[in-house]
Amino acid sequence: MPTMTDNSLQALLPEEEIPTQWYNIAADLPDIPPHLHPGTKEPITAEDLAPLFPAALIEQELTKERWIDIPDPVRDIYKLWRPAPFHRAKRFEEALGTNARIYYKYEGGSPIGSHKTNSAVAQAYFNMIDGRMKVTTETGAGQWGAALAFATQIWDMSCEIWQVRSSYEGKPYRHAQMEAFGATCHSSPSDLTDAGRALREKYPDTTGSLGMAIAEAVEAAAKDPAASYSLGSVLNHVVIHQSIIGQEMLKQLAMFDEPQIDYLFGCAGGGSNLAGLAFPVLRENLEGRMNAKIVACEPKAAPSMTEGVYDYDFGDSVGLTPLLKMYTLGHEFIPDPVHAGGLRFHGMAPSVSYAKHEGLLDAIAVGQVEAFEAGVTFARAEGIIPASESNHAIAGAVRQAKAAAAAGEDPVIVIGVSGSGQLDLPAYTEFLEGKMADS
Numbered sequence: 258m259p260t261m262t263d264n265s266l267q268a269l270l271p272e273e274e275i276p277t278q279w280y281n282i283a284a285d286l287p288d289i290p291p292h293l294h295p296g297t298k299e300p301i302t303a304e305d306l307a308p309l310f311p312a313a314l315i316e317q318e319l320t321k322e323r324w325i326d327i328p329d330p331v332r333d334i335y336k337l338w339r340p341a342p343f344h345r346a347k348r349f350e351e352a353l354g355t356n357a358r359i360y361y362k363y364e365g366g367s368p369i370g371s372h373k374t375n376s377a378v379a380q381a382y383f384n385m386i387d388g389r390m391k392v393t394t395e396t397g398a399g400q401w402g403a404a405l406a407f408a409t410q411i412w413d414m415s416c417e418i419w420q421v422r423s424s425y426e427g428k429p430y431r432h433a434q435m436e437a438f439g440a441t442c443h444s445s446p447s448d449l450t451d452a453g454r455a456l457r458e459k460y461p462d463t464t465g466s467l468g469m470a471i472a473e474a475v476e477a478a479a480k481d482p483a484a485s486y487s488l489g490s491v492l493n494h495v496v497i498h499q500s501i502i503g504q505e506m507l508k509q510l511a512m513f514d515e516p517q518i519d520y521l522f523g524c525a526g527g528g529s530n531l532a533g534l535a536f537p538v539l540r541e542n543l544e545g546r547m548n549a550k551i552v553a554c555e556p557k558a559a560p561s562m563t564e565g566v567y568d569y570d571f572g573d574s575v576g577l578t579p580l581l582k583m584y585t586l587g588h589e590f591i592p593d594p595v596h597a598g599g600l601r602f603h604g605m606a607p608s609v610s611y612a613k614h615e616g617l618l619d620a621i622a623v624g625q626v627e628a629f630e631a632g633v634t635f636a637r638a639e640g641i642i643p644a645s646e647s648n649h650a651i652a653g654a655v656r657q658a659k660a661a662a663a664a665g666e667d668p669v670i671v672i673g674v675s676g677s678g679q680l681d682l683p684a685y686t687e688f689l690e691g692k693m694a695d696s
């Protein structure tokens with residue numbers, strides 16, 4: 258490993274250090290409750306999932322194997338943007354007047370500017386090797402749709418996307434991005450599916466929600482034998498793919514000669530980027546090598562873990578998906594249209610929910626004005642304008658750094674900066690002009 262000095266700001270990992278295996282937390286937390294069949298209420302089986310997903314992804318969804326090999330063609334695509342940067346945020350520390358040592362893992366350098374490509378490439382690949390050359394999906398803010406659009410065209414597949422209405426209208430550059438990568442994108446609820454037509458009748462003025470868009474994409478895949486459905490967060494296989502974030506980060510932290518993390522902050526919508534960064538650290542905690550406090554930062558507009566109940570619920574709005582044991586606000590909950598569209602989900606990954614329930618991680622809710630205040634401070638110090646979603650994690654770290662300054666402590670804080678805010682600039686303008694609603 259290259260040597261670093263006290264003044265180093267970046268831990269540059271060589272390409273060979275891109276992980277060769279994904280980590281699966283189910284090996285270390287074997288009692289995460291299984292998904293249930295929505296009809297029989299029995300644990301879901303591989304046969305139940307076969308109409309929706311290719312075999313390898315179903316196996317990953319159900320397995321308790323600790324390590325899963327990353328196929329070479331997937332790892333070769335990862336090389337387009339990985340290893341992802343890991344920085345010491347010295348100028349940000351100075352801006353906050355804290356003795357905390359703050360580090361951040363940045364996933365915004367991917368082809369679409371978010372961690373979503375880490376799973377999109379894997380999902381497209383496993384569909385392709387099963388001969389499923391079409392995938393359908395939903396997208397909230399647009400990042401997942403764009404990631405899957407990028408990934409599917411690598412293997413000449415087709416991709417049809419339902420984008421939540423509020424972001425379809427508010428984020429036109431995201432569908433341009435999806436179309437540039439060759440995908441088709443509809444505003445959801447649409448009149449193309451039974452679920453969409455029913456939702457439009459029930460809620461004519463709806464801003465849409467991830468739950469609604471999921472219902473449309475699931476229905477479209479279920480009705481087309483040549484198509485698979487693909488989900489950008491929440492499910493175990495997605496969380497598994499994102500584990501490369503935390504695996505890289507632990508190597509990079511060691512390059513800075515830091516044996517411990519005191520606090521780790523990640524934003525949580527469906528939980529995949531938080532879990533990707535935090536589960537390899539949670540493993541260190543469980544093995545007694547670390548004692549990091551992991552904090553999920555959710556938006557006040559969709560506070561599933563801080564205000565929801567821990568129970569079985571559907572992932573979509575109309576009850577088509579398996580039942581997932583998770584913190585949920587109820588599958589009919591429609592969050593306010595906050596800027597962090599990627600965090601507008603009523604539930605939370607079952608693995609993250611279980612870890613929270615067992616006291617292995619904490620959750621806080623952050624309002625969007627506080628999030629953007631933190632994001633602007635971070636941008637001015639570090640030169641990166643973070644995604645609206647990522648600002649929630651940065652705000653969590655700011656709270657901690659200020660508490661540390663008041664208590665005269667100097668903890669090590671790691672922040673997951675899940676994406677770039679280049680396509681969120683209208684939200685920054687609204688914040689800077691003092692027009693942002695504090696929901």
Ligand SMILES: *Cc1c(COP(=O)(O)O)cnc(C)c1O
Nearest residue numbers: 490526527528529530599646676
């Ligand atoms: C999608 C997205 C999120 C929220 O999804 P998780 O599954 O909770 O990670 C957060 N940040 C960015 C940049 C995203 O694209």
